[in-house]
Amino acid sequence: MKRMIPLVLLTAGLAVGRAASEEPRGLSRLIVPDDKPSAARAVKEWLEARGFDCEMKEETVIFRKGGVVLNIEPIVNVKELDRLLVSNYYSPKDEFKGSKELAELAAELNRSENFLRVFIDKDGDFGISSSLTFYDELTAREFDAFLDLYVGVLKRYVLTDEALKLLK
Numbered sequence: 001m002k003r004m005i006p007l008v009l010l011t012a013g014l015a016v017g018r019a020a021s022e023e024p025r026g027l028s029r030l031i032v033p034d035d036k037p038s039a040a041r042a043v044k045e046w047l048e049a050r051g052f053d054c055e056m057k058e059e060t061v062i063f064r065k066g067g068v069v070l071n072i073e074p075i076v077n078v079k080e081l082d083r084l085l086v087s088n089y090y091s092p093k094d095e096f097k098g099s100k101e102l103a104e105l106a107a108e109l110n111r112s113e114n115f116l117r118v119f120i121d122k123d124g125d126f127g128i129s130s131s132l133t134f135y136d137e138l139t140a141r142e143f144d145a146f147l148d149l150y151v152g153v154l155k156r157y158v159l160t161d162e163a164l165k166l167l168k
Contacts, residue, residue: 030138032074032082039074043084050140066151075131082136084143086150087129089121096166097124105163115153126167128158 030046032039040059047054047063054063061072068088075083096102103120110118121127132138132146159167 028140030140030143032076032134032136032138034076034078034082034136036074036076039076039082043072043074065147066155068151068154070147070150081133083131083133084138085129085131086147087127088154089128090126090167092124092126092166093168099166102126102166105166109158109160109163113153113157115149116158118158126163128154 027046027050030042033042036059040056040061044054044056044061047061052063052065054061056062059073063070063072071087071089073085073087075085091097092099092102106118106120106126116128116130119127119129130150132143134142
């Protein structure tokens, strides 16, 4: 009997150690389904559970971080890398809509950025986007760091005084 107690304690200790070393999946991780509508719902529900106020328009999750409205569109593939396309759009002032000045500014900012893509969309709006790539599972730490970087770069290097003069 005395020999069994150390064995039971050792087994219990290993089980506790294994459980402690495994990170809880709750809010610290998101498993993204491989179909777009389910992936968008999963992202929205995960963000809401983490305290973000968000809404969904078609298959895009919309919410605000750091004072910036962000659109998140899942791009998912079976047994391949997945992405969250993060984007936001600004309307140009009426006098600059479709102007050469706005197009040149977007092209110049796009050339200067490796992290973000800066463009004029088909409606003439000033767009910014970047992708967070992952394989089926995303951690809150990776997601938060990516969005912090996105918003920081956007505010510092894209929404310059020159750009803000052209945008509403």
